[in-house]
Amino acid sequence: MPEDANHELTKTMEQYLETIYDLQKKDGFATVTDIAEARDVKAPSVTYVLQKLGDAGLVNYEKYRSVTLTPKGMKIAERLERIHEILRWFLKLIGVDDEIADEDACEIEHIVRPETVQKLTQFAEWVKGAPKSPKWLTHFREYQETGTRSSECEEGD
Numbered sequence: 001m002p003e004d005a006n007h008e009l010t011k012t013m014e015q016y017l018e019t020i021y022d023l024q025k026k027d028g029f030a031t032v033t034d035i036a037e038a039r040d041v042k043a044p045s046v047t048y049v050l051q052k053l054g055d056a057g058l059v060n061y062e063k064y065r066s067v068t069l070t071p072k073g074m075k076i077a078e079r080l081e082r083i084h085e086i087l088r089w090f091l092k093l094i095g096v097d098d099e100i101a102d103e104d105a106c107e108i109e110h111i112v113r114p115e116t117v118q119k120l121t122q123f124a125e126w127v128k129g130a131p132k133s134p135k136w137l138t139h140f141r142e143y144q145e146t147g148t149r150s151s152e153c154e155e156g157d
Contacts, residue, residue, distance in 0.1 A: 011111075013053060013056075016053060017073055017080065018081070018084075019038045020073070020077070021077035021081065023035065032046045035050075053073065057073075058073035083109040084106065086120050086124055087105035088101045090124065093137070094140070
């Protein structure tokens with residue numbers, strides 16, 4: 001993210017923040033080598049992105065030292081993790097395989113608008129708060145298995 005705060009993070013920069021976040025949760029910090037291995041890239045590529053993230057105030061980075069997220073970087077990484085989880089939950093709800101749901105959530109989380117995330121979050125809270133699986137969801141799952149609508153499922157139901 002350039003120093004001009006009006007510019008947004010790139011998908012790559014967000015992915016690096018997520019990688020550093022995961023490593024930091026596991027080990028307390030990240031290293032260029034760990035990040036390169038996790039991202040399947042070479043160390044100079046990592047260094048280049050870390051310098052940009054450092055300039056943006058999102059990571060604490062000095063050459064040949066460990067890397068950690070700043071509070072600002074941590075906030076962004078945590079937001080991305082929440083978005084990923086809600087997207088993955090929704091994709092699994094509609095029957096997407098676990099691995100595909102995780103991969104697709106990884107892609108979508110970088111382009112989805114905050115308003116959409118808010119609506120998906122409200123939807124998730126509503127469905128999870130139901131005492132049992134909503135009737136329409138049961139009908140949808142039957143439809144996925146059989147390809148036909150349930151006789152109980154009427155227009156507008």
